[in-house]
Amino acid sequence: MHLCEKHPEGQLIPTSQRATFYQWLFYLTTTVQPELMLYFYPEKYQLSPKNNKTMSQVAEQRVGDMFALIDKQLATHTYLVGEQLTLCDYYLFMLAHWASGFNTAPKDYVNLGRFMRLMAQHKVVKRVCEIEQTDLSYYN
Numbered sequence: 001m002h003l004c005e006k007h008p009e010g011q012l013i014p015t016s017q018r019a020t021f022y023q024w025l026f027y028l029t030t031t032v033q034p035e036l037m038l039y040f041y042p043e044k045y046q047l048s049p050k051n052n053k054t055m056s057q058v059a060e061q062r063v064g065d066m067f068a069l070i071d072k073q074l075a076t077h078t079y080l081v082g083e084q085l086t087l088c089d090y091y092l093f094m095l096a097h098w099a100s101g102f103n104t105a106p107k108d109y110v111n112l113g114r115f116m117r118l119m120a121q122h123k124v125v126k127r128v129c130e131i132e133q134t135d136l137s138y139y140n
Contacts (some may be wrong), residue, residue: 020082021086021088025088032095035059036095038056039063042059096124097134120136
């Protein structure tokens with residue numbers, strides 16, 4: 001956020017929809033990402049490893065509910081905050097990509113899937129994924 005504020009010409013924090021931007025940014029940060037951490041690292045959140053699988057299954061269901069909410073938002077918007085690409089969209093793409101192995105993957109939701117395919121075509125996303133050696137063909 002600091003870099004986005006220092007470089008407003010990048011327009012990654014919208015001026016007219018600033019409150020909506022922060023609403024979604026905090027939702028991704030405080031709700032979606034922590035639940036993904038429970039999914040991927042259940043052993044860090046409990047004392048008994050015998051519950052790891054169950055904990056991951058519950059986390060996947062909860063993230064699925066979150067993706068359904070996001071899918072609903074994307075039904076009437078190109079991007080999460082509206083029609084302008086923002087920092088939230090890059091963040092959502094990263095989080096949703098982490099969940100690509102879920103039983104119901106982000107690309108399986110009508111609107112979130114469209115969003116993921118759209119974001120996978122962005123030059124910046126392609127460049128970052130090239131550096132990270134992340135295959136985007138999953139979204140073709």
